[in-house]
Amino acid sequence: MSGSDSPPQTLGEMLERLEHIDRPDGRVSLEDVMETLGRRAFGPLLLLAGIVTVVPVIGGIPGVPTLMAGLVLLVAVQLLLQRRAIWLPRWLLTRSVALTSLHKASRWLAPVARPLDALLRRRWQALVGDHAVTAMAICCIGVALMMPPMELVPFSANGAGLALSGFGLALMSEDGVAALFAFTVSVATLVAIVAGLG
Secondary structure, three states: OOOOOOOOOOOHHHHHHHHHHOOOOOOOEEEHHHHOOOOOOHHHHHHHHHHHOOOHHHHHOOOOOHHHHHHHHHHHHHHOOOOOOOOOOHHHHHHHHHHEEEEEHHHHHHHHHHHHHHHHOOEEEEOOOOOHHHHHHHEEEEEEEEHHHHHHOOOOOHHHHHHHHHHHHHHHHHHHHHHHHHHHHHHHHHHHHHHHOO
């Protein structure tokens, strides 16, 4: 397993890096993932949190959406503060899942990676510029704060996962269309949660 100073730029590249993680104990920690994706991987970490929340083999485990909420909150706050590198506490870095689950999720997503990556490109730069990134970070914080209650509302976590995935892809590819999709899904999900808990 080798780290990289440059974070992945596409979903396909991210999945390829994750697929190459190998641990003798059969467990992969968040620290292993950070070493693989890079300490500046704001977009990839948001994308990973979104994927974990959506993919049934991991996101369906009770407590996982709440754990991902903690990760998203920490990443989004540091994105808001314009930090160059991501810091995460030791208790979160040592959290782990079975390596087989990570590889199964990677293979589950592999068929959609290539066509999705082909759709993404640099465009609508106003939606991925500095002010937009600030808005993305604030929106991600809002989504993260709502994720624990989402465990009580069926399928609502899927909306959060899609929104986080969209923000992650927008940051990675600098695609304003992906950002617009993520903003739209975020608002729709938050409205659905408020209505579901009301």
